[in-house]
Amino acid sequence: VGIKQDITQEEVDENRVFRVVQDILKEKLSKRGVRIVTGLGKYFRQVDQMGSGAFSKALFKQALTMFHLEVPEKDFESLWLILDDNSNDKVDYGEFTRAVIGEMNEYRKAFVRKAYMKLDFNKTGSVPMVDIRKFYCAKKHSRVLSGDATEEEIKSSFLETLADACSNPNEVSYCEFEDYYEGLSIGIMDDEDFINILRNAWGI
Numbered sequence: 614v615g616i617k618q619d620i621t622q623e624e625v626d627e628n629r630v631f632r633v634v635q636d637i638l639k640e641k642l643s644k645r646g647v648r649i650v651t652g653l654g655k656y657f658r659q660v661d662q663m664g665s666g667a668f669s670k671a672l673f674k675q676a677l678t679m680f681h682l683e684v685p686e687k688d689f690e691s692l693w694l695i696l697d698d699n700s701n702d703k704v705d706y707g708e709f710t711r712a713v714i715g716e717m718n719e720y721r722k723a724f725v726r727k728a729y730m731k732l733d734f735n736k737t738g739s740v741p742m743v744d745i746r747k748f749y750c751a752k753k754h755s756r757v758l759s760g761d762a763t764e765e766e767i768k769s770s771f772l773e774t775l776a777d778a779c780s781n782p783n784e785v786s787y788c789e790f791e792d793y794y795e796g797l798s799i800g801i802m803d804d805e806d807f808i809n810i811l812r813n814a815w816g817i
Contacts, residue, residue: 630691631712637684642714643800649680650714650796651778654788656680657706658780667703682713717798724808725794728815729787739784746772753813 642649656676657668670693677683684692692712696704717725732740732748751757751767776782779789794811801807811817 627695630688630695631715634684634688634692634713635715637688638682638713641682642796646799647774647793647796648777649682650710650799651774651789651792652680653710654792655778655780658788661706665703666707667705668709669702670697670704673704673709677713684713714795714799717795718804720804721794721798721807722791724811724817725791726787727817728811729790731815731817733787739786740790742772742776742779742783742785745775745785748816749814750816751814 653676656679660672661668673693674689677689693704696708696712729740730736732744746768749768749771751764751771754762754764754767756762757764757767775785775789775793778793779785797810798807801810
């Protein structure tokens with residue numbers, strides 16, 4: 614019982630550190646979530662020559678500075694101590710971004726997967742950008758409905774942002790697709806609002 618209580622307290626402390634860091638970055642992320650999350654994902658995939666998915670403290674610090682996501686030194690150190698639990702100065706990219714940015718809940722992720730599976734019907738793990746253009750529908754986008762933008766403007770903006778996020782601008786992997794919606798998710802509080810965006814865009 615004593616051990617169980619210790620673990621629970623440890624988890625509480627960890628979550629408190631994550632919340633502090635996420636609160637510091639919340640405003641920046643809510644304004645530029647998509648660009649930041651997709652940019653970080655692309656940057657780390659490019660520098661990950663070994664394909665390990667794990668990076669040093671110095672590289673994470675450098676990336677946060679590049680994307681204007683600096684956090685106070687003591688908060689970064691607390692975060693690193695939690696994540697680098699085997700003290701080898703390497704932390705998994707996914708763990709790090711979940712701690713710094715937060716994560717979509719499983720309900721939202723299920724719909725992102727559903728949309729991607731509709732596009733990747735051959736299950737190849739990548740979707741040609743021409744297919745993305747063909748299937749993406751901006752007809753029910755809020756800015757189109759309000760008359761602030763045309764369907765073509767919204768579609769072009771979406772495709773440009775997505776292409777920027779991709780290692781190969783002619784095709785989209787699931788990681789890159791999920792990064793886009795992970796970034797979008799930050800600024801949308803209500804699950805159903807987020808799901809409706811996916812439904813309207815991809816007809817799922």
